[in-house]
Amino acid sequence: MAKHKTHYEDCDVLVVGGGMAGTGATFEARHWGRDMKIICVEKANIDRSGAVAQGLYAINCYMGMQWGENQPEDHVRYARNDLMGMVREDLGYDMARHVDSTVHMFDEWGLPMMKNEKTGRYLREGKWQIMIHGESYKPIVAEAAKKSADKIYNRIMITHLLMDESQENRIGGAVGFNMRTGDFHVFRAKTVIVAAGGASHIFKPRAVGEGMGRTWYAPWSNGSAYALPIAVGAKMTQMENRIVLCRFKDGYGPVGAYFLHLKTYTQNANGENYEKKWYDQTKELVGDYIDHHPTPTCLRNHAFIQETMAGGGPIHMVTTEAFQDPHLETVGWENFLGMTVGQAVVWASQNIDPKYTNPELTTSEPYVMGSHATCSGAWVSGPEDLSPPEYFWGYNRMLTIDGLFGAGDTVGGSAHKFSSGSFTEGRLAAKAAVKYINDQKAEDIKVTDKQCEDFKEAIFKPLETYQVAQNEITGGTVSPSYISPIQGLQRLQRIMDEYVGGIATNYMTNGNMLKRGLELLAWLEEDLEKVGAEDLHQLMRAWELKHRALTSQCVTEHTMFREETRWPGYYYRGDHMKLDDDNWHCLTVSRRDPKTGKFSLEKVPVYHIVDENEKKKAS
Ligand SMILES: Cc1cc2nc3c(=O)[nH]c(=O)nc-3n(C[C@H](O)[C@H](O)[C@H](O)COP(=O)(O)OP(=O)(O)OC[C@H]3O[C@@H](n4cnc5c(N)ncnc54)[C@H](O)[C@@H]3O)c2cc1C
Numbered sequence: 001m002a003k004h005k006t007h008y009e010d011c012d013v014l015v016v017g018g019g020m021a022g023t024g025a026t027f028e029a030r031h032w033g034r035d036m037k038i039i040c041v042e043k044a045n046i047d048r049s050g051a052v053a054q055g056l057y058a059i060n061c062y063m064g065m066q067w068g069e070n071q072p073e074d075h076v077r078y079a080r081n082d083l084m085g086m087v088r089e090d091l092g093y094d095m096a097r098h099v100d101s102t103v104h105m106f107d108e109w110g111l112p113m114m115k116n117e118k119t120g121r122y123l124r125e126g127k128w129q130i131m132i133h134g135e136s137y138k139p140i141v142a143e144a145a146k147k148s149a150d151k152i153y154n155r156i157m158i159t160h161l162l163m164d165e166s167q168e169n170r171i172g173g174a175v176g177f178n179m180r181t182g183d184f185h186v187f188r189a190k191t192v193i194v195a196a197g198g199a200s201h202i203f204k205p206r207a208v209g210e211g212m213g214r215t216w217y218a219p220w221s222n223g224s225a226y227a228l229p230i231a232v233g234a235k236m237t238q239m240e241n242r243i244v245l246c247r248f249k250d251g252y253g254p255v256g257a258y259f260l261h262l263k264t265y266t267q268n269a270n271g272e273n274y275e276k277k278w279y280d281q282t283k284e285l286v287g288d289y290i291d292h293h294p295t296p297t298c299l300r301n302h303a304f305i306q307e308t309m310a311g312g313g314p315i316h317m318v319t320t321e322a323f324q325d326p327h328l329e330t331v332g333w334e335n336f337l338g339m340t341v342g343q344a345v346v347w348a349s350q351n352i353d354p355k356y357t358n359p360e361l362t363t364s365e366p367y368v369m370g371s372h373a374t375c376s377g378a379w380v381s382g383p384e385d386l387s388p389p390e391y392f393w394g395y396n397r398m399l400t401i402d403g404l405f406g407a408g409d410t411v412g413g414s415a416h417k418f419s420s421g422s423f424t425e426g427r428l429a430a431k432a433a434v435k436y437i438n439d440q441k442a443e444d445i446k447v448t449d450k451q452c453e454d455f456k457e458a459i460f461k462p463l464e465t466y467q468v469a470q471n472e473i474t475g476g477t478v479s480p481s482y483i484s485p486i487q488g489l490q491r492l493q494r495i496m497d498e499y500v501g502g503i504a505t506n507y508m509t510n511g512n513m514l515k516r517g518l519e520l521l522a523w524l525e526e527d528l529e530k531v532g533a534e535d536l537h538q539l540m541r542a543w544e545l546k547h548r549a550l551t552s553q554c555v556t557e558h559t560m561f562r563e564e565t566r567w568p569g570y571y572y573r574g575d576h577m578k579l580d581d582d583n584w585h586c587l588t589v590s591r592r593d594p595k596t597g598k599f600s601l602e603k604v605p606v607y608h609i610v611d612e613n614e615k616k617k618a619s
Helices: 020-032 074-080 089-109 137-146 224-231 256-260 279-291 297-309 327-335 341-349 418-436 449-472 485-499 510-528 537-562 607-616
Strands: 006-016 038-041 056-061 131-132 151-153 156-162 169-177 183-194 245-249 266-268 317-318 360-363 403-408 587-592 599-605
Touching: 006 169, 006 418, 020 038, 020 183, 020 418, 038 183, 056 256, 056 418, 056 537, 074 089, 089 418, 089 607, 156 183, 156 224, 156 449, 156 537, 156 607, 169 449, 183 224, 183 418, 183 449, 224 341, 224 403, 245 297, 256 327, 256 537, 266 599, 279 297, 297 360, 327 341, 403 418, 449 537, 449 607, 485 510, 510 537, 537 587, 537 599
Parallel strands: 006 038, 006 183, 038 151, 183 403
Antiparallel strands: 056 131, 156 169, 169 183, 245 360, 266 317, 587 599
């Protein structure tokens, strides 16, 4: 252990992850905490990290309140409808009422925004989306964070949260290691804001072998946002609400601009509108939800999956009409060049010119995240002026651990935040974290050297395991005494794929399969004690895997608990195929006991605050 130097840093606000939410948190923490010490720790480099690393072509969440385009209430209704009723409306409203101010700052900071030539307003792609030339999006928000923080640590992966030893259930900081130097870093902090993104690669991806890494969601998002809080006993919500995306095949190019701006549409292999064909069958499963407008994302997926299973595939996006217009053709290509270059490359390699050939679509493997058309994540307090008692415990976006906050993909129950909403939520969390410190809630935190040293030993153990076990390697990679991170990852992905509703079963699972999945995950957890790492990069892979495995356990427990099929098209409980509003119009909340590793689950009421308030006003 002596060969891994230890560095100590004491601070007020520690931000874990410098993506959209993390940069927002770092920026806002400085605004409210002028004299505070603010540190941001990032696994990659904040200039090009997180899901927005390559850039985006649209900001997907902008109300346009100054022009009366949308109000926060409208966004709450929209997100509630898309998530089949299951959202935290207090969180959604709170984000929506602040998101425009965030976007206006991006504009001031130099993000190139497209403007509507006639009105001078931001150019709309859809009701909520505005179009940008977004290749520089991430470096711009990173600069704001760099100017605000006392220090940004790049290339440090946070592996564990530290707990206060003088007061129960209070945060004390975080530890991790530098993936370039191998040094051990201890951050003792009064508050921690976890903003570490969502989770890809917990379900087996469609692209394996040479294509591995080509996923829709960022392949480096490994569920730390969930595993870090779960490990210390924070409550989580809606972890069963994994998302499946309908995207261009093989390159996962986004379809939003195509549907909304280019007005392209989908059809089956016979040129038919297949969505209509599945209306009656879907109505049988979910009742009136199929009549809602816009059709919830999961139900559109459902029609796609059913049509493919019935032999109507491949499903195509009809681009050949829109691409005859040279302007739309340019927009179509630019959409990928600024955001998903890989899709353009895939089309070139497959001889597809969308002007003459309608490209294929596919449904992705499931991902776990809290900021897109899905809302898995931590159970957090809402704002004091909006939240009912069950949803409020003192500080906005604080988890059920004192002093531990979350934002972006970390936070559950608040879907459709996207990049701008995640940055906004980071700002909200930071403001509350500073208040928590100013309210003297973080006095006399005690983190002993023993707690840190124990983590140090655990963190570097995979290097030791490899060093000893490498003597037994045969055939290049096979050893009886350790498993490599890639072997462990593939085992995890198969368990999730085959038992928890991945692509192998067309997203189908049931109570018996989930029970078996949990058994296999428990054995995997045991075997991960023997994961070996031959270098620091593999050490990162080992910890990414451990975080993915813990996240997967939580997803599986939640999927088992909710005995209905709430989101057909995201997953199916074959033993409870229908949506069941009588018993399951509620949020699911879990807690893993850090001592025993056992999960307990409960139902929590879902409050429809927006329309309730309106009803009260009317009466
Ligand atoms: C393919 C794709 C397309 C999208 N398209 C759009 C779009 O067009 N418009 C739009 O508005 N939004 C879009 N989004 C959504 C948007 O990107 C996310 O909502 C947003 O990035 C979430 O912010 P976040 O901070 O939670 O996560 P991220 O931005 O992903 O940031 C998480 C950060 O945490 C770091 N990290 C992870 N683990 C650790 C650890 N253990 N220690 C330290 N650091 C860690 C990561 O490196 C990363 O920098 C898209 C997302 C994806 C995946």
